[in-house]
Amino acid sequence: MNKLKNSDDHAKRRAKRSGNPAKAAKAAEEESRAAANRVSRVPQKVVRTGSPSWYAPSMVVLMVIGLLWVVVTYLFKGKYPLPYFLHHHAADWLSNGNLYIGFIIMMVGFLGLLRWK
Incomplete structure (x- = not known):
């Protein structure tokens, strides 16, 4: 399992450094998609914007x-x-x-x- 992960990371790094612009663009797109799918596990306080309850x-x-x-x-x-x-x-x-x-x-x-x- 660990070897698969390392080989995937190595392939992504190689695609980014590649002279082929199509490979570099695809690697950048996959990276941005992965960043968008990450979910923060830290709870965020919701700011109340409405009027007070009274x-x-x-x-x-x-x-x-x-x-x-x-x-x-x-x-x-x-x-x-x-x-x-x-x-x-x-x-x-x-x-x-x-x-x-x-x-x-x-x-x-x-x-x-x-x-x-």
């Missing part, structure tokens, strides 16, 4: 909080969750401030989910 659930929670904010605003006609907007800005565009806050919270959650990997 990211998607926190964005969904933001969207649910925003939805609940808007529902509470409609149910209590703008008095709750923050009565400030109805008391201090009854005549201007900030009278619907609770709706704006709810939609902003939902948009932050939605835009965060767009960046989730």
Whole structure:
């Protein structure tokens, strides 16, 4: 067995040094094929490239909080969750401030989910 291996190695070395370009090309091709088929037995650590595991659930929670904010605003006609907007800005565009806050919270959650990997 050992003699066969030595004779194969010797034939490959001879083919590489040969003046015949076809033999040299074939030897180089066999060598590159053998190098491609070698498998590393050393375990490699896989690098995680996606988002952390807490990211998607926190964005969904933001969207649910925003939805609940808007529902509470409609149910209590703008008095709750923050009565400030109805008391201090009854005549201007900030009278619907609770709706704006709810939609902003939902948009932050939605835009965060767009960046989730």
